[in-house]
Amino acid sequence: MNAKLDSTVTTRPVTRQTFDEVLVPTYAPAAMVPVRAAGLDLWDQNGKHYLDFTSGIAVTALGHCNPLVVEALTKQANTLWHLGNGYTNEPVLRLACALTEATFADRAFFCNSGAEANEAALKLARKHAHTKFGAHKSRIVSCFHSFHGRTLFTVSVGGQAKYTEGFEPLPPSIDHIPYNDIEAARSAIGDDVCAVVVEPIQGEGGVVPGDVAFLKELRALCDKTGAVLIFDEVQSGMGRTGELFAYMGCGVTPDVLTAAKALGNGYPIGAMLTTEELAKTLSVGTHGTTYGGNPLAATVALTVLDTINQPAFLARVKEASAKLVATLNQIVADYPQVFTLVRGSGLLLGMVVAEAFKGRSKDIQKAAEAQGLMVLIAGTEVLRLAPALIVSDAQIAEFDGLMRAALDSLTKAA
Template structure:
């Protein structure tokens, strides 16, 4: 018999009842150190007092009115994002998947309004992940994502990750945009080098294309800057944001320049819940923290300390781990053994980690984790690796 919750997830047998900071408490009382943050969502940790206060205060005033009316909290958050980024305008969604849908629509509408409706194609990269809607799985293009869901939405050209010549060759007269993640999350914490991002920006400028960045996972302070592309000194034309922007409350956004968004006039897109007062009140509070220069400096410091200790773990447990990947507090451990074995062993040592492609285990902790949390996480990871190593060497 099918369960009441559609069984599309391989869920771990863990039920968390509450959390605080970097810690989660299981129903049986065990305390887990959360180095996954709900897949890079809980940027300020669990039950952050400022976020709790912002949500409850707004909940006592107004939850929802729809986008038929002006929403002051939405306008305030949009103003703050525009002030802090390249963008001139923002559309709020409920998720990264919805942000992807709009980004694709926005790029195609731009060219249609410019008198080039043939420029529908978007170049994307292997190993990418942009969500699970029809446009998002077509953009990723992997067999795992699209199998059984045909016909696949046309208009996407896939290039091997890191193939610079391939992406240039993929641009044709029907190409309108390039879409990529500065750091691939689901793809295995693969960081696009700064010079590559700069090259893609130059290519878009040369060919007159739009550059779309997916910063759903790597944005909102996770790399030690507000957005990951800032390290390369470039700006996109369109950017997808979600996860950390709501600190755990469902919220996403598409940020764009005035030019890129010029085709999106009244009636071209909409959302019943997107940008509701609750989500935007929380998002405003998140921005107060993650856009602060001192906060970001601390993220960089803690990221450096964590990475240094992880490099030591890799050197010690070379039969379990191959290398450390990533930037800031978006880190991955490339595994020698199956990454699922490592994640399971982490659970057994009351540590939360997240699997990814390319046999990688992701570490995506709250940006607010303490030095004590870092030390404890590395201690538990060391014990985890020892257990995995012993198990792998045990006779069958």
């Protein structure tokens, strides 16, 4: 018998210190440990209440423990959990129909995360180019400060050196250009490019919206060279901008779209959506995943999609965005020593820190947490906000009060 086995393994006391003792230190989580949540409200081990304006990095778009999602998951959990990929299932077929009917896509591939969705998209683009044009057409163009996942392939395509240092040699034939730089795009995208991948709004890179002219030029260059245009909508999709997907609001249609995060409202699922022509590239056995498209994930995602993809719901996201942006702009005006401007789209917003607080976005985040407000950062220069799409006017007002209290404590200390 294992001497380390504890018969109370499911109920033993654990604290933040336990993380440092038993988990691989790839994260540096907050000191508090959340234990319960509903909507945008969250409580830690000590019973302290927090207003969550992170939604798990734009994941729980319908709020924590949304009753509709809980009901759907519970029902499916008592019906059918998993099948090997030698079989299909009804929930995944319904989800694929719903996503293709709601978007430009004809075909869907399901996996477990945004990284896996992007991995599939990049493999599809390479395979398509090799099949149609030959092996010389293999180069991938991405943008600096982008983020596309943590696999070795996707982290190499992402344009942030801090995430690739120490993992060399990296996959070859990947180049990066400045975001929103049309001339750089024209110089980089030639006949040897198989794919151009871009976030319509850079999330981790600082909550920077893509210029419509830039995105349209990427579309034109891909049409000219035969490259595949991939939109990474892992963070910007599923209603976050007030459109079901951000591409719908900029008049640019990609060849491939990747989604995850809010698609499952916290249940792991990713999706790659594409056209009939490109989908033919991946035949039986060329790509796969054990858990992708399982009945549990597909059921949750279908419930989330059906809830978000309604005119009234998306209209409310835009209304909430306008109220939150006005609130943030007033905070910027009242605390010019801390922030300079607000940018982003819908309910994915960033507050850029001023010179006096340069490099201190984490300090602002910690000050907010002390007041019972959960917010995100995007690097050291931007405070990022991604509340659940169901955020109310009252919660926006509550955010305003908590943020101001945090900023008052921070500026007095300075």
